[in-house]
Amino acid sequence: MNRHQPTLVVALGGNALLRRGQPLDAEIQRSNIAMAAATLATLSQEWRLVLVHGNGPQVGLLALQNSACHDVPPYPLDILGAESQGMIGYMLIQALKNRLPDTEVTAVLTQVEIDPNDPAFQAPTKFIGPVYTAPQVAALPVGNGWVMKADGQYLRRVVPSPRPQRIIEAQAITTLTAHDHLVICSGGGGIPVAAIHGEMRGIEAVIDKDLSASLLARQINADALLILTDADAVYADWGKPTQEALRQTTPRGLASMHFDSGSMGPKIQAACEFVNTTGGMVGIGALADGVAILHGTKGTRITRD
Template identity: 70%
Template sequence: MQRKPTLVVALGGNALLKRGESLEAETQRQNIALAARTIAGLTEKWRVVLVHGNGPQVGLLALQNSAYDKVTPYPLDILGAESQGMIGYMLQQALKNNLPQREVSVLLTQVEVDAADPAFTQPTKYIGPVYNEAQSQALAAEKGWRFRADGRYFRRVVPSPQPKRIIESDAITALIQRDHLVICNGGGGVPVVQSAGGYCGIEAVIDKDLSAALLARQIEADALLILTDADAVYLDWGKPTQRPLAQVTPALLKDMQFDAGSMGPKVAACREFVEACNGIAGIGALVDGAEILAGDKGTLIRQ
């Protein structure tokens, strides 16, 4: 039997908990049930490796964590690991229910970053729920957090360094070769840096799209699919002149500007993957997965 091509799917944290939506576990379960049906359908033609975001979820954990003042708040790397377990478990269960004959494995994944990355002084990664301007200013004063506008809302931003190396890549490859549907690099991976004593965590949240693209290059995948809460990549987003991109080349994307905290990393991840691997990459809405790869919906990037 001919082996199916390999597809890395990056599932946005905002696709699982939409902007302004209640952060309840049941809400996330319902959204994950929808995501699982879409991803299960992709396994008919592809060997799927799933990377998920954690922006809303890790921000919620940080809020819950800071509410108990008898203990020093846990750092973001530990909260990121917690979110890997939480979201990974829910995805694993939903996917197994859709694909009872398929092995579905969740791998806690560390990703090395550079402690000198300029991202540590210029936070751009949105995490947590949305706030109005007054609420964001109050939280900034109370907790020392930084906020940026996200559309008509405000959200907390944290450092998002470039992923350099996926430490558990050999284990991921071994699971793919055994035809497991692998859930890994959750939340972009737990950010770690090398020190004299080995690896240690660092305060950051890695962009899951850049992490997914790095994984896709390392395992020489055939396609990269980024599923989010936007139905395509738009030029002039939020302006009266906004318009979607249907099919585009990496060369054309180099001259276009996108928001550094949201669509920018998605476009960069896809462009770099297509240039490096000569595969295809798509960006669009969760429900449109297969149609994005076919070029019928969303944005498709190819040479």
């Protein structure tokens, strides 16, 4: 990297690191992360990268493992989110350094301030952990307090997902980026914290990583935002015979369309907020197509009206 490169925030989905239906296995994650590192290494030739990653499958696994121990009370989701930042950050650093041995790669444990009165606490929507069949859900320990919702043909745990208000470590991230570090931060959308009685406290929630990446991109004055997911593009009329991939669109063009709140909806919201605020460009598409998305030959590009 060099100081003349534009800055790109990349939001890498947790399901891109551990694909839907794959076992929650460390070696499978290492293999997927190695493939992600290949795309990121190519992007780093043109951009100064700041990487935000999801943690839905991983933090859910930690919660599941945590619930199996009856000797201590279960750890709250903010602590499990911090654990997942370290776990995924470590694997990303190792894979990226193997691809880019001359690049400084740094993971920043990142807190994100939220509103403790956010209405999201009354309506959990964020999927975490593995998928279950109905008989598997029936066999889960009674009284675990989990809320389950349909995720495709399966059931999956959902938790509150409050809106991110401020990336607390934004200045540290800016400083590292200015010194040519490839920065990994806001993992899982960041560790949710709130000011309570004059002190920052962890909050039981998981922040949407795309909304967090968009906020981060605005706070650090990034030039573009790239959202990589398990869909190859944004589609109009998704799931209908008339579905069509949108290759080039604008926030105004997207405003009249409906996108599911559990999948593409937050990505569209994050993209439009970044474009409308900064005038920068957002790309959305598959991990393997990262470079082509930014060049406009694959995926979806969203630009100002």
